[in-house]
Amino acid sequence: MTMTSTGTSLPDFGAGQLTRPRRRIAVTAIGGYFVDGYDLLILSGALLGIVPEFHLGPVELGLLTAAAFLGMSCGSALSGPLTDRYGRRVVFFASMSLFVLGSLAFLLTQEAWQIIVVRFVIGFAIGADMPAAAALIAEFIPARRRGTYTALGGVAWMLGSVTAIAVTLLVFTTLGASHWRWAMATGAIAAVVLLFLRHRTPDSPHWLRSKGREADAQAAWRYATGDTDEAPLPPVSETATGYAPIGVLFRRPLVLVLLGIGFYWFCNNLYGSAILLYQPTLINRIVTPSTFTALLFTASTSLLAVIIGLIVCFHVVERIGRRFLAIAGTSIVVLAAFVIWAGFSSSATVLIAFAAAIGFINGGTSLAFYAWSPELFPTEVRGRAIGVINMVGKLGSVAGTFLLPLVFEALGRGAFLVIAAIAALNVAMIAVFSIETKGQSLDEVQVTARRRFGGSAV
DSSP states (O other): OEEOTTOOEEOOTTOSOOOHHHHHHHHHHHHHHHHHHHHHHHHHHHHHHHHHHHTOOHHHHHHHHHHHHHHHHHHHHHHHHHHHHHOHHHHHHHHHHHHHHHHHHGGGOOSHHHHHHHHHHHHHHHHHHHHHHHHHHHHHSOHHHHHHHHHHHHHHHHHHHHHHHHHHHHHHHHTOGGGHHHHHHTHHHHHHHHHHHGGGOOOOHHHHHHTTOHHHHHHHHHHHHTOOOOSOOOOOOTTOOSSOOGGGGGSTTHHHHHHHHHHHHHHHHHHHHHHHHTHHHHHHHHHOOOHHHHHHHHHHHHHHHHHHHHHIIIIITTTTOHHHHHHHHHHHHHHHHHHHHHTTTOHHHHHHHHHHHHHHIIIIIHHHHHHHGGGSSOHHHHHHHHHHHHHHHHHHHHHHHHHHHHHHHHHTTHHHHHHHHHHHHHHHHHHHSOOOOTTOOHHHHHHHHHHHHOOOOO
């Protein structure tokens, strides 16, 4: 139980056992990350068919690959306020429904600009799903397991990417690269399955209670915990803020927390998305293997990331913490990018460094973010905070995926020295503007933030 400022006793929604319904809710939320990973890597392989069909140059290729990330940024920015005002559940369903329609629209595309528009819509749907999914996991899963389940979103993302590569290889070997539209449309299958699995997911008791919807909060809580006791829970405090103004995010301590996690996610996406998306293309240019060899290497690095991610989820994030994982993982990325730059003439060195960079971005630094970001902000502004952070992060993906072809064209291997410098700056920012959240309830995290950065509660 937790206490409000008026002394009213409230149930601790972050306590208790990890029941089957709680686990089911988390899995349906994590499924959104699977769809995200699937979508990005299905495009990565499809580019091998899209680029020659439409004769795309560096600028057109940058626009195509950046379109989805721009859509994610817009989707997260809009979804955050909707998630806080109207609930996690409604956004949870609407976003995935839009993804289904967008995936099927690839079958109708005939011009490059049409693909760019559809990619924006797809990205908007994915971006809209993220604040609701992250909030639901954070608000339903017990504190002692919350980091594991929020970080598993990153593993699901990587499994989605591996599945996408397998599907791409299947389509390309049976039908040929010219049938990339069918490969892109397969994203609708995973989204339809996810929509079916989500139909029983209730809204968050945290959010319902912040709105004064006591009966609904009790019903959602009892469904999640399997509690059959019909005795009423204590009433919500009269001081509950409900829908807090966005301005609270820009006051201490939340503004400094927002600055730290926002900068971290921007940089992680700036170089991470670009390296991952262009991996087959870069490998072809650097090492000049066959097309399918590049795809197989991409699948191998993704599987490596899955292995690292599972170790992180079950043995690192709850024992050592999010902050250490972010600093250590980003430091490895600095080293890997430097090695790629320094060892460009050695194929083996470049391949090993690529594997390390992708493995620790997707299996380490990204997982730290997934575990971290939903915990850092209070219920009343959690959706908008995650929306803002995702918007900033995806703008990093827009910049990275648009600029990497141009920077690589201009600097060659020097592009990776630039990446190393950005990642080093990211390490410094994490060290200054971050707090550890492992093992703390959502309320305790806010106390930690005020102690670290000053300021007052929402």
